[in-house]
Amino acid sequence: xxxxxxxxxxxxxxxxxxxxxxxxxxxxxxxxxxxxxxxxxxxxxxxxxxxxxxxxxxxxxxxxxxxxxxxxxxxxxxxxxxxxxxxxxxxxxxxxxxxxxxxxxxxxxxxxxxxx
Amino acid sequence: xxxxxxxxxxxxxxxxxxxxxxxxxxxxxxxxxxxxxxxxxxxxxxxxxxxxxxxxxxxxxxxxxxxxxxxxxxxxxxxxxxxxxxxxxxxxxxxxxxxxxxxxxxxxxxxxxx
Numbered sequence: 001x002x003x004x005x006x007x008x009x010x011x012x013x014x015x016x017x018x019x020x021x022x023x024x025x026x027x028x029x030x031x032x033x034x035x036x037x038x039x040x041x042x043x044x045x046x047x048x049x050x051x052x053x054x055x056x057x058x059x060x061x062x063x064x065x066x067x068x069x070x071x072x073x074x075x076x077x078x079x080x081x082x083x084x085x086x087x088x089x090x091x092x093x094x095x096x097x098x099x100x101x102x103x104x105x106x107x108x109x110x111x112x113x114x115x116x
Numbered sequence: 117x118x119x120x121x122x123x124x125x126x127x128x129x130x131x132x133x134x135x136x137x138x139x140x141x142x143x144x145x146x147x148x149x150x151x152x153x154x155x156x157x158x159x160x161x162x163x164x165x166x167x168x169x170x171x172x173x174x175x176x177x178x179x180x181x182x183x184x185x186x187x188x189x190x191x192x193x194x195x196x197x198x199x200x201x202x203x204x205x206x207x208x209x210x211x212x213x214x215x216x217x218x219x220x221x222x223x224x225x226x227x228x229x230x
Contacts, residue, residue, distance in 0.1 A: 032216075046221075102164050102171075102213075102214035102219070106159040
């Protein structure tokens with residue numbers, strides 16, 4: 001069965017420093033996509049970054065980058081130069097592109113706190 | 117451009133009452149998803165539609181839950197009768213397909229069943 005594991009329930013980082021949020025996934029399907037979403041205290045789910053299983057390069061979006069290690073089945077999110085506004089829950093999610101259609105499978109999330 | 121719109125944002129009701137949640141997807145998106153978020157179970161897919169047709173409703177908890185998408189710009193999720201264990205945040209999301217395209221979420225409806 002497909003599964004996403006986020007082993008860090010909570011993380012602290014000093015403002016302006018970089019932080020890595022861990023995500024491992026489990027699937028035998030070769031075609032999948034990996035997403036990261038941010039959920040601030042206000043509750044909305046904000047899309048951050050996407051990595052396809054066949055993408056050769058790691059995805060980047062501004063201060064966000066995805067450290068994709070296919071052999072290890074990991075898709076860690078790196079946030080550079082942390083800001084106070086980065087304090088939120090972060091969810092890693094996976095989608096199987098050809099099986100299960102559009103179903104996103106989420107991890108349990110990591111709560112990031114940025115210290116001033 | 118407007119994102120996914122959900123209403124109401126908050127709903128408090130009593131056990132046994134009917135609850136209807138509404139969603140307007142992003143214009144041009146042909147796939148719509150209903151998710152539920154609870155502390156115990158996290159985020160889980162309830163049902164999704166492609167071109168207004170329900171594709172996978174295996175996540176719908178039981179017969180008390182039903183969802184419809186009468187047209188490309190509107191969907192409802194109905195709970196009848198509601199129970200306290202239905203208390204959760206219900207998200208609607210939309211995407212331009214079901215082949216791995218990014219899903220964009222609405223603000224959610226926070227439901228409390230007393």
